Amino acid sequence: METLTSAGRVRGIEKDGVTRYLGVPYADPPVRFAPPTPRTPWDGVRDCTAPGPNAPQPVRAFGPLDMSPILGSPRPGADHLTVDVWTPGGTDLPVMVFVHGGAFVAGEPGAPGYEGTALARAGVVLVSVTYRLGIEGFLPLAGGATNIGLRDQIAALEWVRDNAAAFGGDPGNVTVFGESAGAVSVGCLLGSPPARGLFRRAITQSGNAEMVHSLPVTQAFAGRVAAELGVPATAEGFRSRSVEEALAVQARMVGPAVGDMREPDGSDPGFGLGAFAPVVGDDVLPQPPTAALAEVDVLLGWNSEEFRLYTVPFGTIDALTAEQAGAALGAVHPRAAELLAAAEGTPGERYTAVLTDLVFGAPTRRLAAALPGRAHLYEFAWRSPSFGGRLGACHGLELPFVFGTLPTCTGPDALAGEDPPAALSAEMTAAWVAFARTGDPGWAASSEPHRFA
Structure with a gap:
């Protein structure tokens, strides 16, 4: 299968009723610490039947838990400002643009858990974006651009505007969605002047618009x-x-x-999860995103036990003493003692529960309340049986349910454990696609979240 893009022809491959185009360039190979530039046209037909390179990154490990189905595997290469596209064929289909997570230092759209066949077969054109990470994407340096990773994402959305129709999509009906750092990115795009008009709807999964630093x-x-x-x-x-x-x-x-990443209010917006993140104070984010949110419909939510991903596989949830929990939380939040005292369980369980709400639950609810458009909330509460059932409804667990890729995350100690419910996956895929198509995921906009369990 061949398609003509704004920079040249690309060749994809059809399977199971869906044509996929992998590693389609949306910009020229990046110049380090410079903004992306439009793709120089090429002659002939570019082969896009195999995954392209991803952004430079180290391998990120989660102890004995294999997260490669979600984070992927490093594939070095200079020409990595690309998108992967899945299309079922047709015209004027809703377009979903996915921004992957990985703490702004890891991840890639080609990870097995993000395989787009199920979403495309449900009736959308899916576009997944590669963007620069870590030092190359989110470190402000004198003489260099700021918020480079966000600039890459905006360039990809501009490419979607110009090329969606070539793949059967409607450029006037674009939903941008992301998880974790990808959801933070979406929260930032909601408040970014250069991103205005590039999408009609947005979905944030386990991320918010507050995890940004001052310059x-x-x-x-x-x-x-x-x-x-x-x-x-x-x-x-x-x-x-x-x-x-x-x-x-x-x-x-x-x-x-x-080192100390706390802002003047005494809190670290990244809560110790990583120092690489978007910054406020440039043309991409001239003010905090929550002060300038676009009036679009948003589907947003979190998982009931997010922080268990960071404490269960490493044994931290059992090893933390009360003193250690207090010190760790005190390094990122000024009311650590008060918050831990109000939680229940062992010191490790208290620490895990408090950070689940601080990092994910509370800022998601605040974002929903601040949005000028409709906000459809959800909570993902299905508990993974992995690690003796202790992994629970952890961070990232909803992803294979949304993408319909449960087999990639299934196994005795895999993210979704053994025999995860396919019916729940079908329900979530349908809700995400319905929202992309009409702005209605199947439940009313409300301050009470719809529960997936």
Whole structure:
């Protein structure tokens, strides 16, 4: 199958009634620490039948839990500003544009859990976006662009506007959706002037519009990264070192090495999960996203036990003492003692429950209340049986249900455990597609979330 895009012809491959085009360029190969530029046209037909490279990244591990179906595997290559497209054929179909998660340092649209056949067969054109990560995508440096990863996403949405019809999609009916860091990205796009008019609806899964840093805090972090790399905190300085050298430093900039990322109010918007994130104070985000939200319909929600992904596989939930829990939470939030005292269970269980609400539940509810358009809330509460049932309704678990890719995450200690309910997956896929088609996922806009269990 061949299709003509704005930069040239691409060849895809048809399977199970869906044609997929993998690694379709939406911009030129990136210049480090510079904004994306429109794709230079090519001659002939570009083969898009196999996955292209993804953004430079280290391998991210979750102890004995295999997260590769969600995070994918690094595939280095310079020409990685691409999209993957799945289309069932037809005309004027709703378009869904997916922004993957991975704490802004990992992930890729080609991960097995994001295979787009089920969504496409349900009647949408699915577009999944590769964007720059970590140092290359979210570190503000003197002489370089800011919010580079968000600029990549906006360039991809512009490509969708110009090319959706070539794949059977309606460029006037675009829903942008993302999970985790991808949902934070969507929250930022909702408040970004350059993204205005590029999408009609939005979905945030386990992310919000608050996980952004001020420029001064992130510039101080950039200075610490530069010192570790042995260069000035400038784009020119970082370009003097290879991407591989930068990645090696990035992998070390975790835990205490990150340093203090708290804002003037005493809280760290990233809650210690990572220092790489969008920044406020440039043309992409001139003000906090929640102060400038677009008037579009939004479907948004969280999982009941999000933070168990970070504490159960590593054994942290059992190992934490009360003192350790207090110190860890106190490093990112000024009311740590009060919040932990109000929770129930062991110190590790209290810590896990408090961070589930701080990072995911509460900011999602605040975003819903602030939206000028309709807000359809959901809560994903089905509990994974993995790790003796303790993994629960953890972060990322809803993804294979939404994408209809449960077999990729099924196994004794896989994310979804053994024999996850296919009926629940069908229900969620249908709800996401219905929202993309009409703005109605099947339940009313309300402050009470629809529960998936």
